Amino acid sequence: MEEDSILENMKKTAFHEAGHVFLHELCEIPYKSVQIFSEQEGRVFGNEEPPIDPLIYACICFSGAVAQDKYADPSCSPKYYGISLQEGVGVNGSDFDQYKKLKLPENHFLPLLDTTRKAVIDIDHWELISKIANAPMEKKKLQSEEVKQILEGSNLNRDIVEWVLAR
Numbered sequence: 001m002e003e004d005s006i007l008e009n010m011k012k013t014a015f016h017e018a019g020h021v022f023l024h025e026l027c028e029i030p031y032k033s034v035q036i037f038s039e040q041e042g043r044v045f046g047n048e049e050p051p052i053d054p055l056i057y058a059c060i061c062f063s064g065a066v067a068q069d070k071y072a073d074p075s076c077s078p079k080y081y082g083i084s085l086q087e088g089v090g091v092n093g094s095d096f097d098q099y100k101k102l103k104l105p106e107n108h109f110l111p112l113l114d115t116t117r118k119a120v121i122d123i124d125h126w127e128l129i130s131k132i133a134n135a136p137m138e139k140k141k142l143q144s145e146e147v148k149q150i151l152e153g154s155n156l157n158r159d160i161v162e163w164v165l166a167r
Ligand SMILES: [Zn+2]
Pocket: 016, 020, 061, 064, 065, 091, 092, 094, 095
């Protein structure tokens, strides 16, 4: 029983990190690898403070919580997606710190969260995020090249990038 819940938590973390990785791919922001360390902890390894558009960066931050929420409760009302991030609970902590660093006012935060949610729950995108999360991770680690192989030939809808950059 306990083992089941450990596996389930690992899966939530895998979906969380897959959400981040997918947004990296969608927004073409380079990273090296993604790793799951424990039930509560995973990380995308890339440039520590990437010199990228801060709003794109915010979407990448949000995407982990959004994917985790959708995995944990697929029927969850859209307005709750990412609420764990907003409240700083239910995620591994790093996102909330990053969000606080961004100091986005609520009128920026909510539309960005909503846009991120749309990109993550898009039916084709969610299928790809699930593939990334379910990818065999013997070492609990995927290199960015391996993620790219998973996504190869898929149609990615990059509206989110245009939407963010137009702001
Ligand atoms: Zn995260």
